Amino acid sequence: MAEMKTNSQRLKRFFILLIPIFITQTSLFAMHFFDTMMAGQISPQDLAGVAIGSSLWVAVSAGLAGILLAVTPIVSQYVGADQQNKVAPFIVQAIYLGIMMGILVIVAGFLTVPSILGAMNLEAKVYKISSSFLGLLSVGVIPLLVYTVLRCFMDALGQTRTTMLITLYAIPINVFINYIMMFGKLGFPKLGGAGAGLASALTYWCLLFISIYIVHHKPTFSIYAIFQQIQLVHFNTLKKILKIGIPIGLSIFFESSVFSAVTILMSRFDTDTIAAHQLANNFQALLYMTPYSIALALTIAVGFEVGAGRFKEARLYSIIGIVTALILAAFYMTNIIIWDYKIVGIYTSDYHIQVIAHRFLLFAALFQFSDAIATPVQGILRGYRDVNVSFVSTLLAYWGIGLPFGYLLANFTSLEAVGYWIGLISGLACSAIFLLWRIFYLQRQQPDLANRFTA
Template identity: 30%
Template sequence: MSLSRRARLSRIEAARLGRLALPILGAQLAQIGMGTVDIAMAGHVDATTLAAVSVGSSVWLPLVVFMIGTLMGLTPIVAQHVGARAFDRIRPAVHQALWVALVLGVLSALAIVAAGPAIFQLMAVPEAIAAQATIYLNAVALGLPAIAIYETLRFYSDGLGHTRASLIFALFGLAVNTVADGLLMFGGPGLTALFGPGLPPTLAALPALGALGCGLATAISMGLMAAALFVYTRRARVYADARTGSAWSLPSPGLIREQLRIGVPIGVSVFAEVSLFTAIALFLAGYGEVVISAHTVALNFGSVLFMLPLSLGMALTVRIGQARGRGKYRHARFVAWNGVACALGVAVLIDLILIFGGPYAVEIYTGAPAVQQLAVQLLLVAAIYQFSDAAQVSIAGALRGYKDTRIIMAVTVFAYWVVGLGSGYWLGEGWAGVFAGLGVYGYWIGLIAGLSVAAVLLGARLRWTTRPGRPNSIGA
């Protein structure tokens, strides 16, 4: 293939990937926005409510991340059926994923209700905060089965290539959550202070529920998102080809095993990544409020930018799954490596934002000069690992398109927990008699090491998976 033809094909494929990725990016940012709104509004109630919502979120979010990762296994399954034009196999796969979602949602709800108080006691959370956090968790638990169903329908839509549904209903959820937070957390007194005494009597009489209101608002938004997307998938024309076969089906062990075989490793991988950052935050807690605040600011801003390569990786799963379903194995290989190149290009953009926009960004988060200075320095460290981070997340997305998820799990656990956290702890805390340790910088250098190892190992796996002569990499 000539260089000019390859360049033209690269541009065409990059455009197709971008059209899939942009709605996913919007949806991811909207979901982050829901958590941001919760924290921001809780902070305007009182310090106890803010602490309760923050602590409570640290309990249920990692569990939900694992659940969502497990359900993400539906995307490559649907994408491959779409590519193969086997539309009659899509509906049964979605039904079985919904059964899995329902069970995971109920189990997750029961787990946070049962384990929440014990976790707060283990973490030595002050009694007043723990009491409010428990109430908040009990309210959030009501919505977990619904969010599991919503995410399943979302990944079904993504697998069809209809990623705009993710954006539409994530924005809908953000709007519902924002309004419900205002109504339930602040109640009539808060609304009166904001809009004046002319409120309708029904609104003016609403009680201010604080942390309970925040949890109920989250559960309500989850429920309405699931209901709205369910109706949409039943009515919208874009799903017409997939409405083949029975409108419902009982659990099928074979199809459920396939969903779990692909999905559980994804769930473990995502959980390993999220829990790594949680663990680092816990280790840094003893370094004082300036360090932990700067770490939180830098990590939050970096996480928002990370949505760019993450969305490309999720779109790659769809593109490769559909190409493999059509038997276009060479094209799938081209899509995979072209997508990784696109992600590395995005990493350049992220680095420019971190280096030149970082000082302005941290001013939005905090006005404390000491926190600002340290956060900017950490963002410069973050600029070093952007290429590794973009590479590993895009390669992982490509491998999911090949339904190759167990290796991702093994690599992720090793790279993040053994290399990343291990080296970060050693560099941060030091070694008696050898060196005193680098503090927060050591932990961030550990992130560079972990992400770099993940990128190298996953890259080697993708190269092996897509090499000529492999059954799933050769063909037209």
């Protein structure tokens, strides 16, 4: 990535980074979107089962991938500081870490998933679908995490278009496998909602193989010789990744898992309410890909400028990112209000579920502005390697404010299920305010920042 001299050049560079990242993240999320949408065409039980299984998986996978997101700022700063020789050994160690994490999460999943689903008091069919979905999905955990390392490596070099193209291949692959597995086509047994888990796992393997081929053969990446050396596990490097990655992963996990916690708490309501909540939550998560993509682009741009010691330029990229997120949030909010019933109709034709989901979706619109501030600011802070404050802020905002407040509203007022949405919106707003203060404070300390990035 070259240094940009003017604001127009910086704006162009930012969107060159952002657009492919946005397409990549939306494509990855599209697998969950199509899982939920296609399950809704089978039965309300399949919709609820897949939505619950997907909700639990998204929380865990987002947290795990968040740990590996440490690859992006570290590699960006290596490149910005002209230390390319450190990149390949670092990526190999990150791959080892991804494999270790994958093994641990598979074992943990088999030990804990039955108890988690059992605590939700689900219908027997919904329980079976969720359990089977997660069991089949576990086949793809390790390839997903290794692919995440390679994707972060490519993104950190500014090659976000490459990761976009790789991920775009995943959509038709996933939809096709979904179709034959869920509906029993081409001689395969009809697995219903559970088939979506197997389809996602097989798609993750495809993503990994494509990524390995490109990293090994495309000159932009092959010059680093990632796969041309054998290394032992280097625990100091793993520690370096975890020092930055764990706060990132926990921040993302606590933000994602609070929605899973709400799903568990909502189990006291009927299946239609659970399905409607997951429908609205699924669409809200789809829109979240925009501020999340902006955050990833900001981590790359800010990390590169910080690595080169250009703190003023890092601040300018921060402003560009936040303003872009706010403009898009206003656009999304307007369209949700106008097209709410049309959006719900994409997922299900069940009128009762549509009516309930309509209420949830209007609250999902309110998420947009707080997300447009809190999420990009977290990306900026990662570019500075300032990750612990984001973790604490997310933990307190969602689990200290949002969830308890939502529980009180849902269980002790007439708002019922809607109360959880109000609570989460309140927590996110608190997080946005605090994180804005943190970035203003940090960027005022520019003369004292240089020592942080010399290691």
